[in-house]
Amino acid sequence: MRVITDQIELEVSPDVLFQTLVTPTEIMSWWEAKNAIVLAKENGIWAATWGENIDQPNYIVAARILSFDPPSRMLLGDFQYVSKDGPLPFEANIQTEYVVESTATGARLVVNQSGFPDIGEADEYYQGCVAGWRTTLEGIENFLAPEN
Numbered sequence: 001m002r003v004i005t006d007q008i009e010l011e012v013s014p015d016v017l018f019q020t021l022v023t024p025t026e027i028m029s030w031w032e033a034k035n036a037i038v039l040a041k042e043n044g045i046w047a048a049t050w051g052e053n054i055d056q057p058n059y060i061v062a063a064r065i066l067s068f069d070p071p072s073r074m075l076l077g078d079f080q081y082v083s084k085d086g087p088l089p090f091e092a093n094i095q096t097e098y099v100v101e102s103t104a105t106g107a108r109l110v111v112n113q114s115g116f117p118d119i120g121e122a123d124e125y126y127q128g129c130v131a132g133w134r135t136t137l138e139g140i141e142n143f144l145a146p147e148n
Contacts, residue, residue, distance in 0.1 A: 045064065
């Protein structure tokens with residue numbers, strides 16, 4: 001199985017950073033989602049949609065919150081992924097872990113996404129996720145920049 005790990009450091013408190021990960025209006029801003037729903041608790045829901053038509057979104061990502069320990073850690077799993085282009089061409093048990101650590105100047109966010117199979121059919125999706133996480137973390141960084 002392949003794993004993606006990426007991180008950013010920000011000049012905000014761990015509490016502020018963690019809240020950005022679970023506040024729907026903030027998720028919609030930094031991830032450019034059309035809609036987001038979060039039931040922020042263990043066994044809760046974390047979901048987002050993209051696309052202009054909210055009734056027929058281009059993409060839907062929904063997950064169960066497997067572990068919830070604010071402001072330090074959240075683990076998402078049991079993902080459901082829907083794309084207007086059809087289902088993923090492979091089976092996967094993807095999990096996404098957000099770890100928020102205190103630093104001397106603020107907080108660090110480490111994202112670990114695991115469960116990508118080592119098969120050719122998953123290569124394009126995996127590479128898209130690698131690039132997507134970099135863009136997503138930059139979106140969080142821009143959202144939480146001091147001038148915002």
